Amino acid sequence: MGKSTTQEKLFNRYYRIFIFPMIFLLYYLLSYLVNPFSGYWEELWKQKWTDILIEGVIMMIFCALITEMSLIIARQLNKIMPWNEKPIARSFIQLLLQLVSVGLLLAVLYYTLFFIFGPPPKATKPPDKLDEWQFVFVCSMLAILISAVHTGHYFLQRWKTSMLEASELKLKAAEFKQIAMQAQLQSLKLQLDPHFMFNNFSALSALIMEDKDVALSFLENLAKVYRYMITNLNNDIITLAEEEKIxxxxxxLIKIRHGDNVVIDIDIPASIAGRGVPPITLQLLIENAIKHNMATAARPLLIKIYEDDSGRLIVSNRIQRIRHQIQSTKLGLENIRNRYRILSDQQPVIKEEDGMFIVVLPVLDI
Structure with a gap:
């Protein structure tokens, strides 16, 4: 608000410096163009230079008064009758007030000249009424022109303000959207804990009763994986090299839980190892494959992780569905989809073909 007021004051200051002499010159230019054959021009050059100078000063003051009156009328109407409320009524009232103000100023000018120069000498012929009306017309046009320039500046400032406000609103909306997306992403990350911990603590509980040494090793690896999850909770994307390690x-852990019934084949080439995926994505897909498919010694469940010809990461497994399985919540796949939706315009492709369940993961720049 303070900046806008300062700009308005600067505009008004420089506006006057420019507009006063400009209106003065326009007055004589318009007067000449309206009637270049008027006797006024012939009489003007017959006057003494002192009279011409006095008339010039008076007309300069008169043009300044027209300018000020026009600006005052426009500014006051901006307060009590803005353009966006009643534009037609505003145009009519502003025009009427401009003409009335010009009439009042002309009356003031007439009596000022009468006081300075006295009554005009008796002319041999009656005064030219056309010259008088042209004078009134030119003054009225100047007032309207001044008002139009001021109004144009007013509209330009309002447009600039509206554009700035719109830009600020868009920026705030983008900030709010980013905050909401980050909150949603954090919520999705927190969903990983129970999904992961339930499966592995169940296995650990059974191992403690069967083989304490294996249970200890299992616990160490479980702690390593869980530490990785906690460490990367604040990371949106993790490199495939880091993801492969974990x-x-x-x-x-899968080997301890399922033995040779589950085979995980990992082949992540160096060409994409520096690029990334959302943390724990591969872990979720492996858990999802094991959850929904049978894994036996006769029919081991093969899970493959590799790069396709397009540089995308593929996670696939043979479809060996459990016949009477608990209805899926689809937490794992939805979690992956939602995190990709927030982080990228690329989305995973999930499909079944040739007896294989295939998830195609875009690899993201870090």
Whole structure:
């Protein structure tokens, strides 16, 4: 608000410096263009230079008064009758007030000249009424022109203010959207804890009763994986190289839980190892494959992680569905979809073909 007021004051200051002499010159230019054959021009050059100078000063003051009156009328109407409320009525009233103000100023000018120069000498012929009306017309046009310039500046300032406000609103909306997305992403990350911990603590509980040494090793690897999860809770994307390290530790947990019934084949080439995926994505997909498919010695469940020809990461497994399985909450796949939706315009592709369940993961820049 303070900045806008300062700009308005600066505009008014420089506006007057420019407009006063400009209106003075326009007065004579318009007067000449309206009637270049008027006797006024012939009589003007017959006057003494002192009279011409006095008339010039008086007309300069008169043009300044027209300018000020026009600005005052426009500014006051902006307060009591803004353009956006009643534009037609505003135009009519502003025009009427401009003409009335010009009439009052002309009356003041007439009596001022009468006081300075006295009554005009008796002319040999009656005064030219056309010259008088042209004078009134030119003054009225100047007032309207001044008002139009001021109104144009007013509209320009309002447009600039509206554009700035719109930009600020868009920026705030983007900030709020970013905050909401971050909150949603954090919520999705927190969903990983129970999904992961339930499966592995169940296995650990059974191992403690069966083999304490294996249970200890299992617990160490479980702690390593869980530490990774906690460490990367604040990371939106993790490199595939880091993800592979923890998946190999996670594969040990799977080996203890399922033996040779589950085979995890990991082949992440160096060409994409520096790029990333949302943390724990591969772990969720492995858990999802094990949850929904049978894994037996006769029919081991093969899970493969590799790069396709397009540089995307593929996680696939043979479809060996459990016949009477508990209805899926689809937490894992939805979690992955939602995190990709927030982080990128690329989305995972989930499909079944040729007896394989395939998840195609875009690899993201870090």
């Amino acid at each position: 998946i190999r530790a996670f594969a040990y």
